[in-house]
Amino acid sequence: MKLIKLNASVTASNEQDAEALRARMKEAGTLLVNVMSSPGSGKTTLLSRIIRDLSDLKIGVMEADIESDVDARRIEALGAKSIQVHTSGMCHMDAGMTAAAWEAMETKDLELIFLENVGNLICPAEYDTGAALNLMLLSVPEGDDKPLKYPLMFQKSDALVITKTDAMDFFNFNPEKCRQSVLKLNPDIKIFPVSAKTGAGMDALESYLRESLREFT
Amino acid sequence: MKLIKLNASVTASNEQDAEALRARMKEAGTLLVNVMSSPGSGKTTLLSRIIRDLSDLKIGVMEADIESDVDARRIEALGAKSIQVHTSGMCHMDAGMTAAAWEAMETKDLELIFLENVGNLICPAEYDTGAALNLMLLSVPEGDDKPLKYPLMFQKSDALVITKTDAMDFFNFNPEKCRQSVLKLNPDIKIFPVSAKTGAGMDALESYLRESLREFT
Numbered sequence: 273m274k275l276i277k278l279n280a281s282v283t284a285s286n287e288q289d290a291e292a293l294r295a296r297m298k299e300a301g302t303l304l305v306n307v308m309s310s311p312g313s314g315k316t317t318l319l320s321r322i323i324r325d326l327s328d329l330k331i332g333v334m335e336a337d338i339e340s341d342v343d344a345r346r347i348e349a350l351g352a353k354s355i356q357v358h359t360s361g362m363c364h365m366d367a368g369m370t371a372a373a374w375e376a377m378e379t380k381d382l383e384l385i386f387l388e389n390v391g392n393l394i395c396p397a398e399y400d401t402g403a404a405l406n407l408m409l410l411s412v413p414e415g416d417d418k419p420l421k422y423p424l425m426f427q428k429s430d431a432l433v434i435t436k437t438d439a440m441d442f443f444n445f446n447p448e449k450c451r452q453s454v455l456k457l458n459p460d461i462k463i464f465p466v467s468a469k470t471g472a473g474m475d476a477l478e479s480y481l482r483e484s485l486r487e488f489t
Numbered sequence: 490m491k492l493i494k495l496n497a498s499v500t501a502s503n504e505q506d507a508e509a510l511r512a513r514m515k516e517a518g519t520l521l522v523n524v525m526s527s528p529g530s531g532k533t534t535l536l537s538r539i540i541r542d543l544s545d546l547k548i549g550v551m552e553a554d555i556e557s558d559v560d561a562r563r564i565e566a567l568g569a570k571s572i573q574v575h576t577s578g579m580c581h582m583d584a585g586m587t588a589a590a591w592e593a594m595e596t597k598d599l600e601l602i603f604l605e606n607v608g609n610l611i612c613p614a615e616y617d618t619g620a621a622l623n624l625m626l627l628s629v630p631e632g633d634d635k636p637l638k639y640p641l642m643f644q645k646s647d648a649l650v651i652t653k654t655d656a657m658d659f660f661n662f663n664p665e666k667c668r669q670s671v672l673k674l675n676p677d678i679k680i681f682p683v684s685a686k687t688g689a690g691m692d693a694l695e696s697y698l699r700e701s702l703r704e705f706t
Contacts, residue, residue, distance in 0.1 A: 311631055312632045338611065338638060338640070339638055363580065391527070392580075392609060394555065395612070411529070413653065418529060420556060421557045421559070421608070422528060
């Protein structure tokens with residue numbers, strides 16, 4: 273498994289870098305999905321499940337972390353192409369860093385690449401990574417009030433995956449209250465309640481990913 | 490309940506501001522505890538429990554959030570002095586902002602003030618707020634691998650509170666593995682596993698807070 277250390281990009285415009293990367297990935301026939309959430313919301317577990325379920329697709333994962341390579345090792349064990357990015361202490365990925373990580377993967381053959389962004393519900397929402405799809409996770413134990421407190425992430429995401437729904441009875445999480453708060457911030461967002469553990473709800477999310485891939489490429 | 494909107498401080502040195510605030514709070518006989526964690530780790534629930542349990546102490550809470558006032562309202566309902574700080578989108582509090590929030594509370598009579606920092610396991614660790622005690626929370630559903638991925642927060646904290654321990658059987662969390670990783674990063678850190686729901690472990694944490702207050706003032 274490859275590990276690269278990246279620093280914040282020093283360019284005139286992150287927006288321009290992001291647009292350029294999106295265009296190049298479209299040409300390569302690769303859908304880049306930026307996966308964002310708080311630490312411990314279940315990003316790696318969700319991606320592991322998707323990799324197993326969508327085994328007919330060529331999938332790669334960029335794991336962005338401040339330290340460690342535990343997530344990239346979990347992904348690699350599933351046979352998917354993975355690369356570990358260390359962000360030099362940075363709390364988010366930008367478009368230049370994402371482009372560098374794609375180069376370092378040394379393949380243009382993948383159909384679907386997930387960028388598992390740094391666990392952070394704030395800063396990653398402020399940077400366009402060049403992804404064609406922005407996916408955020410909110411786990412049930414975090415609580416249904418998070419849209420009120422971290423609105424930008426919910427506004428910038430194309431889809432919200434509510435994870436760990438198998439823990440719904442254990443925690444005081446009101447899915448309808450959450451849905452209402454989220455739709456007030458972002459009326460167009462798609463919402464997928466799932467449990468990667470039991471498999472509940474995974475079909476709808478995976479169909480959405482397939483459809484997004486078809487539409488983009 | 491008072492709400493103030495603050496911007497990042499524009500000063501020569503956050504470290505100097507922090508030292509100055511610490512000195513002034515010591516003089517006032519107030520222990521400031523900076524409470525940091527990921528979103529949804531249970532900061533407000535823990536503080537609510539502590540306010541009820543330590544009802545003989547004069548306690549105040551500064552709630553720092555990007556948006557909303559849900560946390561400050563919860564605290565106020567318990568009869569504690571509370572102020573809601575909006576951080577103008579910022580992902581952390583600095584010492585100047587903390588000093589401004591203290592002024593806005595308009596009382597120097599409190600013995601214990603909790604600063605509930607913005608939910609973020611990365612950026613708040615980089616800024617000294619002027620607190621005498623840095624407390625971090627890690628909730629069981631987040632997973633025992635977090636010390637490996639967010640080391641700075643564990644290094645900068647005086648104490649780690651492992652929250653939601655009543656959910657231990659539901660999630661795959663190994664307390665001993667977590668403890669070992671944390672002690673490797675910070676051999677002096679105090680570790681308190683608690684459940685604010687059942688009350689388990691709260692006594693030890695509350696004794697530690699009382700002792701810290703006595704030592705500081």
